[in-house]
Amino acid sequence: MLARVGTLSWRESDATLSASAVPWVRLSHVVDGSGVPRNASHHVRKDLAGRPMSAAPMWVRTKSELRGHRRQRAHSCWDHLLIAPLWPKYGVNLGTLLRTCDAVGACLAVPHCPWVRDALDRGNTLRRPSCVHWANKPLTWLAAQRRAGSDIVGVELTDEAIRLADLPPARRRTVVVLGHESDGIPTEATVLLDRAVEIPMLGTGHSLNVAVAGSLVAYKLAGLV
Structure with missing residues (x-):
């Protein structure tokens, strides 16, 4: 698989970057917008609440759970x-x-x-x-x-x-x-x-x-x- 990012190309098979005028670079040198290597172990992104992006998925309440928290009948006037x-x-x-x-x-x-x-x-x-x-x-x-x-x-x-x-x-x-x-x-x-x-x-x-x-x-x- 070959994906192009700017003037560089990434080959998934060998996990390297290549360009006609750029030497082979290991993925450890690839950085994102923050200037930190993407695969750096200390680079754990967090949202505004401080919850790590790598945390387990949030539990979404099921319809049966929601029914337990809702009124069984419409409210009166x-x-x-x-x-x-x-x-x-x-x-x-x-x-x-x-x-x-x-x-x-x-x-x-x-x-x-x-x-x-x-x-x-x-x-x-x-x-x-x-x-x-x-x-x-x-x-x-x-x-x-x-x-x-x-x-x-x-x-x-x-x-x-x-x-x-x-x-x-x-x-x-x-x-x-x-x-x-x-x-x-x-x-x-x-x-x-x-x-x-x-x-x-x-x-x-x-x-x-x-x-x-x-x-x-x-x-x-x-x-x-």
Whole structure:
């Protein structure tokens, strides 16, 4: 077997390097980017946690083990954390958010329309009933939640928005408002927000997918990250 690295060639059969103008070099002289011979006995790479790369493979929990650590039934309505995509555009995002709600112990709040119900039926990969709050009129429903004393948190890019890392866990009933995938939260709804949170980005996109953004905020408010 012959493999080329730069201008050199490595022949597996004799474990040497060769080049037209370079003498034969033993593998003990081959170094990696750290400047240490690859086959040096003291050169044991470690990851950030200090675990040797040569250690035994990590044990990955089996499905039966995971079932022993999970709830046997879906949680009831705890009415503490509500994830509210009130102006959805794509049904697939609703299915993703429904699973996130199950994971963090939250409820989903969505507008009451036929295509949303169908999207939830198709997207419920857990095949178990989930807690869903129906908002017949999103603005009216949101105003009622605020009057009742809920903390209304919008996931939106505003001048007053706090960074996701600075968002504390929910200490009282909290509604997470998610806007339209293209247009965001309507202007008339922003006046109902108690605060806004933004998720920092380094890429070229304007925002994250609404299901991804909602899931990140849900985990932070649930105190799981």
